[in-house]
Amino acid sequence: MAKLRFSLALFTTFLISLFNPNQSSTFTLTNQCNYPVWAGLLSGAGTPPLPTTGFPLQPSQSNSISVPTSWSGRMWGRTLCSTDSTGKFSCVTGDCGSGTIECNGGGAAPPATLAEFTLNGANGMDFYDVSLVDGYNLPMMVVPQGGAGGNCNVTGCFADLNKDCPSALRLTGAGGDGDESVACRSACEAFGDPMYCCSGAYSTPQSCSPTSYSEYFKNACPTAYSYAYDDGTSTFTCSSANYVITFCPTPANSRKTTGAGQSEANSGGISLAKAFSISSVIVAAFILTPAWRL
Numbered sequence: 533m534a535k536l537r538f539s540l541a542l543f544t545t546f547l548i549s550l551f552n553p554n555q556s557s558t559f560t561l562t563n564q565c566n567y568p569v570w571a572g573l574l575s576g577a578g579t580p581p582l583p584t585t586g587f588p589l590q591p592s593q594s595n596s597i598s599v600p601t602s603w604s605g606r607m608w609g610r611t612l613c614s615t616d617s618t619g620k621f622s623c624v625t626g627d628c629g630s631g632t633i634e635c636n637g638g639g640a641a642p643p644a645t646l647a648e649f650t651l652n653g654a655n656g657m658d659f660y661d662v663s664l665v666d667g668y669n670l671p672m673m674v675v676p677q678g679g680a681g682g683n684c685n686v687t688g689c690f691a692d693l694n695k696d697c698p699s700a701l702r703l704t705g706a707g708g709d710g711d712e713s714v715a716c717r718s719a720c721e722a723f724g725d726p727m728y729c730c731s732g733a734y735s736t737p738q739s740c741s742p743t744s745y746s747e748y749f750k751n752a753c754p755t756a757y758s759y760a761y762d763d764g765t766s767t768f769t770c771s772s773a774n775y776v777i778t779f780c781p782t783p784a785n786s787r788k789t790t791g792a793g794q795s796e797a798n799s800g801g802i803s804l805a806k807a808f809s810i811s812s813v814i815v816a817a818f819i820l821t822p823a824w825r826l
């Protein structure tokens with residue numbers, strides 16, 4: 533009897549895991565730069581932790597991780613990293629201050645291109661964007677795959693802004709190669725002016741407008757956030773998707789990889805997969821009920 537009840541519970545769990553669309557998703561981080569990149573990952577406060585908070589990616593290397601339901605946080609690339617004679621690990625761009633390859637809860641030092649996610653947010657949708665609000669350090673693209681709702685658009689910044697970053701924003705390499713541009717700062721970081729930071733008297737969407745500096749980023753990377761209130765053209769939604777994050781994407785692989793995105797857009801109600809999941813549990817319970825009573 534107890535055994536039977538246990539197997540019923542197991543079977544139900546199995547069914548739920550089979551059909552529940554809100555299971556963990558797979559994030560694949562790929563490095564197409566011709567230099568090594570160290571991924572950095574930061575979980576938002578109160579969201580489940582990730583299996584890793586940082587790892588190296590050699591050119592053309594990929595790494596897939598399982599990201600839990602309802603996770604929110606950021607992912608970025610660190611460049612020009614090395615370990616010093618005392619064993620301390622650090623990076624010229626995107627450093628997270630941990631002194632190790634794992635970031636352990638440390639965020640990216642600006643300037644850094646950021647991929648931001650809130651999974652299973654309002655209406656079960658994933659919200660994602662690529663942000664240059666904290667500046668730019670390398671080209672990055674986010675591609676949702678297999679999503680069922682929302683627009684599931686590819687987003688990111690494909691341009692290499694290190695080469696033509698306005699000189700007032702340019703961050704040049706520390707160490708030997710002093711004049712090589714390694715990242716492009718936000719105007720907020722470069723000048724600290726509330727007008728650029730959307731702070732103080734400029735802390736609302738109405739009072740903080742684009743500036744010539746934010747427009748530089750917007751023109752170069754039209755789908756990325758160029759300043760704090762750039763939501764309209766920079767936030768994207770998808771549901772039940774896996775995500776591929778590519779450092780230094782090339783135009784050939786920046787195309788949308790799924791056509792499924794539009795089919796369930798704005799359906800709002802209970803999804804087909806979810807309805808199926810619930811009904812299979814009910815059916816299973818009915819099938820197993822006579823045996824259970826023995």
Ligand SMILES: *[C@@H]1O[C@H](CO)[C@@H](O)[C@H](O)[C@H]1NC(C)=O
Nearest residue numbers: 683684685686765766767768
């Ligand atoms: C998503 O991409 C489509 C096709 O390129 C475009 O028409 C649409 O405006 C995009 N959606 C958003 C929210 O930018």
